[in-house]
Amino acid sequence: MTRTPFIAGNWKMNTARSGAVELAKAVAKGAPKGVSLGVAPPFVYLDAVGQAIASPSLLLGAQDVYFEKNGAFTGEISVEMLKDLGVKFVLAGHSERRHVLGEASALVARKVQAIYAGGLTLVHCVGEKIEQRDAGQTFDVVKRQLEELTSAMQDPQRLVIAYEPVWAIGTGRNATDAQAQEVHAFVRQHLAKSWNKDFADRVRIQYGGSMKPENARGLLSQPDIDGGLIGGASLKADAFLAIAAAAL
Numbered sequence: 145m146t147r148t149p150f151i152a153g154n155w156k157m158n159t160a161r162s163g164a165v166e167l168a169k170a171v172a173k174g175a176p177k178g179v180s181l182g183v184a185p186p187f188v189y190l191d192a193v194g195q196a197i198a199s200p201s202l203l204l205g206a207q208d209v210y211f212e213k214n215g216a217f218t219g220e221i222s223v224e225m226l227k228d229l230g231v232k233f234v235l236a237g238h239s240e241r242r243h244v245l246g247e248a249s250a251l252v253a254r255k256v257q258a259i260y261a262g263g264l265t266l267v268h269c270v271g272e273k274i275e276q277r278d279a280g281q282t283f284d285v286v287k288r289q290l291e292e293l294t295s296a297m298q299d300p301q302r303l304v305i306a307y308e309p310v311w312a313i314g315t316g317r318n319a320t321d322a323q324a325q326e327v328h329a330f331v332r333q334h335l336a337k338s339w340n341k342d343f344a345d346r347v348r349i350q351y352g353g354s355m356k357p358e359n360a361r362g363l364l365s366q367p368d369i370d371g372g373l374i375g376g377a378s379l380k381a382d383a384f385l386a387i388a389a390a391a392l
């Protein structure tokens with residue numbers, strides 16, 4: 145089964161308007177063929193970045209969304225609003241939203257459903273904290289998070305799982321190739337059980353957590369690692385493109 149690797153940059157709460165546009169342009173210009181490449185800028189720069197890239201070689205993504213269609217939800221953004229700006233993929237369940245902003249699993253599940261039902265590609269983030277890994281709970285935690293998905297999601301092209309061990313995010317300490325592969329294989333087995341093997345074989349599973357040019361090739365050459373969700377290293381076009389090249 146060949147899956148087109150998907151390398152996505154999660155810019156988090158970084159960049160300013162002009163820097164965001166420049167970064168996106170540089171990434172679009174250097175985008176290699178054979179890899180799906182995407183960037184998720186802060187909400188306020190989505191429009192500017194979307195207009196600057198306007199190219200199918202780079203997908204526009206959002207870091208978050210609210211599940212309601214419209215109404216009195218001060219500060220929130222809907223799926224339709226994102227689509228209006230050309231957004232193609234949306235993150236849900238990122239560990240910073242779960243653990244810094246306090247998003248509960250029930251909220252993540254509603255977001256996950258809204259993103260998929262709205263026709264966008266869902267990047268569903270899962271991953272354990274260090275104390276959970278040390279207590280041998282990694283698979284349990286990841287399985288519980290995967291249960292935020294529903295069987296209504298039948299298009300494997302629009303479902304991406306990002307395995308991001310919390311202890312590896314922004315710490316410079318990436319999971320080893322074997323640690324990551326072990327959890328990726330577990331995720332794929334879970335999908336095969338909950339959907340079927342063909343579906344599971346088509347879903348892309350990204351690794352995230354201190355992925356950088358120096359460790360990308362080892363991680364991306366694992367059989368069940370189909371791309372990366374990149375934070376820090378996505379803020380420099382050269383580093384991000386080097387990771388993309390390592391996926392080929």
Ligand code: PGA
Nearest residue numbers: 313314353354374375376
């Ligand atoms: P990092 O972030 O690459 O800076 O560790 C990854 C992520 O949070 O998606």
